Amino acid sequence: AQSVTQLDSQVPVFEEAPVELRCNYSSSVSVYLFWYVQYPNQGLQLLLKYLSGSTLVKGINGFEAEFNKSQTSFHLRKPSVHISDTAEYFCAVRAQGAQKLVFGQGTRLTINP
């Protein structure tokens, strides 16, 4: 079975500062990895995904993530955040050949002016 751990439940940062949201996963088989964002009172939308190939993937709104197989990590980064990035972020994993998507607990990103 797969599992996902998001190491920080809340991350406060100042506007225009860089941010990293950490995600570690566990799986006995190869996986696909995803980051989703949930703005207040909305559903989830896909930020980016890693399927194969280059370990650095770029997503919407200036976010990127790096897949590190040896560390079983998929951390999300943005070099300069904006107030509009205030949201909850979810890391998710799906085993290759499986249907189910397993989500982490979420990280609430708060941007202070």
Place this chain on the structure above:
Amino acid sequence: NAGVTQTPKFQVLKTGQSMTLQCAQDMNHEYMSWYRQDPGMGLRLIHYSVGAGITDQGEVPNGYNVSRSTTEDFPLRLLSAAPSQTSVYFCASSYSPLGGYPYEQYFGPGTRLTVT
């Protein structure tokens, strides 16, 4: 396309009552699923379906029933509501050839359910 729609947006039930949360998608997606979201626990899979007439249990299926009579609709039934089912419920859908390419899951706006 309307995408994934869910009704109602809010619902308050008394313990023991039953109700159905509606989910519909107009993208002709084979795969549909229901999640519940609770603080500090992320999203947990309740039930899912890989096509009309095919459903299976997820991580937390107890107290919920589903059916899939059409490609478009995937209702979630609460048989006898309990306070532990107070949560936000999300429906999602995607193209998903069995075991194949992991297309993006599209999420509905959610239903906020309170059981008193």
